[in-house]
Amino acid sequence: MDVLQDIFVSLSSLSHLELMLGLLITATVIIVLEDWRLSLWALLAQYVLVSLLLARVMPLRVALIKVIVGGMVCVILYLTARRVHWGREAIIKGAYHELAPVATVLDIFPMNLWFRLLLALLAAVVSYALGTRHPFVDHPHGISQACYWLVGIGLLTVILSRHPFKVGLGLLTFQAGFEVLFATLEKSLSVAALLGVVNILMALAITYLTTAQLTVIVKEGRR
Amino acid sequence: MSLILLIFVPLTVAVPVYFLRRHWSAAVFVSLATTLILIGVCSQAPLGEPAYILGRELVLDELSGFLLIFLLSLASLMILYAWQIPQGWAFIPSLLAILGLLSGAIMIRTFLIAVLLLEMAALVFVFMIHGRRPAPVGTAIGYVVPLVMAIPCLLLVSWLTESYALHPDNLLLIRFTVIALSAGFGILLAAAPFHSWLPTVAEGAPFAASASLICIFNPVVLALLLGVLNSHLWLTTGSPVLLVISTSGLLTALVAGVLAFAQRDPGRLMAYAAISDMGFVLVGLGTGSLTSTTGALAHIVNRSLLVLLLAMSLGTLRTYHKDGSVSTLREALRRTPGSIVGYIVGGLALGGFPLFNGFATRWLVYRSLPGDNLLYSGALLLAGAGVVLGYVRSLSLMLQPSPELKAEREPLLVTVMTLSLAALCLLLGLAPGLVVDPILKIVQEMAFIAGG
Secondary structure, X not given: OHHHHHHHHHHOOOOHHHHHHHHHHHHHHHHHXXXXXXXXXXXXXXXXXXXXXXXXXXXXXXXXXXXHHHHHHHHXXXXXXXXXXXXXXXXXXXXXXXXXXXXXXXXXXXXXXXXXXXXXXXXXXXXXXXXXXXXXXOOOOXXXXXHHHXXXXXXXXXXXXXXXXXXXXXXXXXXXXXXXHHHHHOOOHHHHHHHHHHHHHHHHHHHHHHHHHHHHHHHHHHO | OHHHHHHHHHHHHHHHHHHOOOOHHHHHXXXXXXXXXHHHXXXXXXXXXXXXXXXXXXXXXXXXHHHHHHHHHHHHHHHHHHHHOOOOOOHHHHHHHHHHHHHHHHHEOOHHHHHHHHHHHHHHOHHHHOOOOOOOHHHHHHHHHXXXXXXXXXXXXXHHHHHHHHOOOOHHHHXXXXXXXXXXXXXHOOOOOOOOHHHHHHXXXXXXXXXXXXXXXXXXXHHHHHHHHHHOHHHHHHOXXXXXXXHHHHHHHHHHHHHHHOOOOHHHHHHXXXXXXXXXXXXXXHHOOHHHHXXXXXXXXXXHHHHHHHHHHHHXXXXXXXXXXXXXXXXXXXXXXXXXXXXXXXXXXXXXXXXXXXXXXXXXXXXXXXXXXHHHHHHHHHXXXXXXXXXXXXXXXHOOOOOOEOOOOOOHHHHHHXXXXXXXXXXXXXXXXXXXXXXXXXXXXXXXXXXX
């Protein structure tokens, strides 16, 4: 815990502009890229950045809980993603001949890449404008912008995805955005802990649904 | 101490029950013993005496005591049913975990914590969605997404109500509270226009799982709504929240009643009938009088019994008749007498057909409407007619000739359970006071009724 705290303190020298830029990149990766590995790394980075942002408005130990929970969520999702071969349906169906020897560009970038990028850009502009003109709270550290941005990108990811894993990443991003706002309103340790349990349960539910879909795909493949 | 047991015992027992899943009878026995013991604990627990957990106050008042005993009884019936007609290996452990979390949500005084416990219970429900056959992916996603959207609204309600206490002259806070409250509770109660997730779940998930969502989860959400209205009287006196509730109830009853008539899938039909009934409950609650609120709460009790009866009947019919079709009524009655009777009684009663319990409490809601409000009365009658006609139509569709029939007869225990529930529905229809009188005493104590 102390080591984590030291790392956290050293990272807290980042300015809130840098943190916002980091959140912009991580959430864009989640919405734009199809590759589960990259999305998972982006989610982990997003949890760290959100905690660093929150460390400015709430006690450090409570902010650290969010990093620990984020780490647990990502480990759960990593193990699931490995089990379902990172969502590559050809492997799951046993159709190895359909699979390229290495991940192709299309495995990483979706067909509607430009559309998603445009949506992300639009969401960024709207979040900035809303966060500046109608801030939820009076904190100056870009809390409102971060909240609008994460909630917006979370919703868009849910809308644009058809796989439970990606929908789950969208829901976790939405939840993270809401927690940014709520952490400034309610700073108690018990609420932070309960929100952490909610996040872990959500990750477990995503895991369960992703694995269940694997069963369906395998059955269809056998037919 | 006993209040803390009500939360942690089912949560703890869920773990060994999960590991006992290969010894199904043992798992059922342990679960059933747990729920029965908890009913005993709950009935013996002193009312109004607080207990503390992590500095937060837990209280079992008359409403929460009544609700907990009722929910635990329903859960016992579901466990007994799942013993005979398996609903997937995760059903019973998940049900126990949900009971523990919902007990906490009902008893804890802090609304914020109650909402978080409610969200946890709702997330555990995901593990029930896949029964013995995996449900379509859209079923689970269609459930999780609205749930995750609804909870932040309720968390905001807790903050907004606290802020209003500090700034009572800020009218914007009232407006935002009403919006957040309507959206959050509207989604969780599947009120129109947020109703579409419930039919999706009921179509894909096992019937007992859908029933647990409607019979166990919905009453707790409604209890939380009542808790908010009771604790913040300014909401009922200084905001249009009751008008929003009753208008949304009317819309819900009407939309779902009309859509119920068009359904061919029995799961979707059950869901639309339940949503239409929730509309009646909301109209009763939104009217805000002693009679209407009593009628609304009594109707929630009857609705839970009826949905459980329907879900049990449908689950058995789906297991014992391929695609839910039977060749003739006589053949069906010979093989699955309890389920056919349960399906007919449940369907008619849920639509408010006279003599059954669904009619008795609907009548209370009708009577409590202002005398000149023909729009409300007409719309509610139309909604009930839609549900009844939907069930008549669905029964005629079910009685199509089918070449594939299982030779077995439904288990005797299931026949006894469904027939007993059907008889109870008839009894409560003939003697509605058995449910209405205890609820009337509880409602009389409610601050927003007394204040109104």
